[in-house]
Amino acid sequence: MDALRASGAAERLDRESLVHEGIELRWNRRGHRIDLSALSGGRKVWVYAQTEVVKDLIALQLADGAPLLFEAPVTAVTGADTERPVVHYTHNGTARTLECDYLAGCDGYHGIVRQAIPQGELRTHGRVYPYSWFGILADVPPPARN
Numbered sequence: 001m002d003a004l005r006a007s008g009a010a011e012r013l014d015r016e017s018l019v020h021e022g023i024e025l026r027w028n029r030r031g032h033r034i035d036l037s038a039l040s041g042g043r044k045v046w047v048y049a050q051t052e053v054v055k056d057l058i059a060l061q062l063a064d065g066a067p068l069l070f071e072a073p074v075t076a077v078t079g080a081d082t083e084r085p086v087v088h089y090t091h092n093g094t095a096r097t098l099e100c101d102y103l104a105g106c107d108g109y110h111g112i113v114r115q116a117i118p119q120g121e122l123r124t125h126g127r128v129y130p131y132s133w134f135g136i137l138a139d140v141p142p143p144a145r146n
C-alpha cells in the first residue's frame, strides 16, 4: 500500500478495497481473533484483486506517456553483464531491440532474463518455511465486521 500510494496508483484501491484489521481462526469450535492492526502498529490488510492492481498500474503508465508494449515477446537479452544491456523482442511481427541503462527482469522464474545473467553473477535470496498453508476463497459475508 505504501509503495502504491507513493507511486500514485492507489486512488481506486483506497476507495474500493475491503479493509481488514484482523482475521479469525476457528479451532475447537471457538473463534480466535488475531488483531493484525494492533499487532502491527496500526497497519491493515487491504483486500483488492491483483488484476485490479495491474489495471491501475497500466493506467498510470499510459497517463505518464511512457511507451507500454503488449504482445511483444522478448526473444533474448544480451550484454546483461555490461553497462548497456540489450533486449531483443518482436512487435507486430517485426524484430526490434531496446538498448538499456538498467534492466529489470520481471518475466518470472522461468523467464529469459534469469538465464541471461552470467553464471557466478546470480545471487538468490529466499526463505523456506517449515510449514505450508492452504487458503479457500469463499463468496460469503466476512465473519467479523473488519
Ligand SMILES: Cc1cc2nc3c(=O)[nH]c(=O)nc-3n(C[C@H](O)[C@H](O)[C@H](O)COP(=O)(O)OP(=O)(O)OC[C@H]3O[C@@H](n4cnc5c(N)ncnc54)[C@H](O)[C@@H]3O)c2cc1C
Binding pocket: 072, 073, 074, 075, 106, 107, 108, 109, 111, 112
Ligand atoms: C495458481 C497460482 C496461485 C498463486 N497464488 C498466490 C497468492 O495467493 N499469493 C501470492 O503471494 N502468490 C501467489 N502465487 C505466486 C505468484 O503468482 C508469483 O510469485 C508472482 O506472480 C511472481 O511474479 P513475477 O512478476 O515475478 O512473475 P509473473 O507474475 O510470472 O510475471 C511474469 C510476466 O512476464 C511475462 N513473460 C515471461 N516471459 C516473457 C517473454 N519472453 N517476453 C515477454 N514477456 C514475458 C509473462 O507473460 C508474465 O506476464 C500464485 C501462483 C500461482 C501459479
